[in-house]
Amino acid sequence: DIQMTQSPSSLSASVGDRVTITCRASQSISSYLNWYQQKPGKAPKLLIYAASSLQSGVPSRFSGSGSGTDFTLIISSLQPEDFATYYCQQSYSSYTFGQGTKLEIK
Amino acid sequence: EVQLVESGGGLVQPGGSLRLSCAASGFTFSNYWMSWVRQAPGKGLEWVANINLDGSEKYYVDSVKGRFTISRDNAKNLLYLQMNSLRAEDTAVYKCARDSGIAAAGQDYWGQGTLVTVSS
Numbered sequence: 462d463i464q465m466t467q468s469p470s471s472l473s474a475s476v477g478d479r480v481t482i483t484c485r486a487s488q489s490i491s492s493y494l495n496w497y498q499q500k501p502g503k504a505p506k507l508l509i510y511a512a513s514s515l516q517s518g519v520p521s522r523f524s525g526s527g528s529g530t531d532f533t534l535i536i537s538s539l540q541p542e543d544f545a546t547y548y549c550q551q552s553y554s555s556y557t558f559g560q561g562t563k564l565e566i567k
Numbered sequence: 568e569v570q571l572v573e574s575g576g577g578l579v580q581p582g583g584s585l586r587l588s589c590a591a592s593g594f595t596f597s598n599y600w601m602s603w604v605r606q607a608p609g610k611g612l613e614w615v616a617n618i619n620l621d622g623s624e625k626y627y628v629d630s631v632k633g634r635f636t637i638s639r640d641n642a643k644n645l646l647y648l649q650m651n652s653l654r655a656e657d658t659a660v661y662k663c664a665r666d667s668g669i670a671a672a673g674q675d676y677w678g679q680g681t682l683v684t685v686s687s
Binding site: 462493495497499503504505507510511514516548550552553555556557558559560561 | 614662675678
């Protein structure tokens with residue numbers, strides 16, 4: 462089974478900051494990597510698919526990169542509505558989520 | 568507007584069974600793979616199972632293989648999850664989700680979920 466490890470597990474940042482979240486796969490998954498945002502009590506929202514493709518309607522301050530085993534989600538300038546938990550997900554072999562990264566207000 | 572509405576959750580004893588349903592609307596249900604994803608209280612997301620367009624292919628996470636069965640009724644726009652031999656560790660909010668129309672691009676629409684509690 463493919464394991465996904467995100468880092469950090471949590472981070473504090475301020476509005477306007479540039480934030481980077483990383484995700485590592487236990488084996489190569491090519492570019493089969495997706496990113497989600499989840500707010501408390503809400504359904505997850507697909508942000509990025511295929512490592513770097515922006516889902517329709519998602520602001521351009523979100524971007525993704527990487528291939529193989531190492532991936533990155535970048536939020537270029539944090540907005541108040543971006544404080545949430547972020548999950549990566551591999552879709553190379555069924556699906557596996559990372560453990561999540563909780564982004565909190567500093 | 569795409570809508571996914573789950574039902575069927577509740578309290579069940581260990582070893583018991585439960586069937587979840589997900590009513591889909593706002594899109595052509597038979598054109599999409601569908602998934603179940605669960606989230607234990609205060610924990611992260613875990614993909615549980617998915618099913619192809621006509622129900623002939625089904626995939627499961629190892630922890631539920633042999634106990635859970637995913638199925639669909641395209642005539643009624645319904646997705647199901649039959650859960651047998653339930654364990655305490657199956658306690659979670661179960662969400663149905665539409666697999667994106669783009670291959671291996673994750674799940675693009677989600678329901679709010681139905682809570683399953685396994686406890687004596």
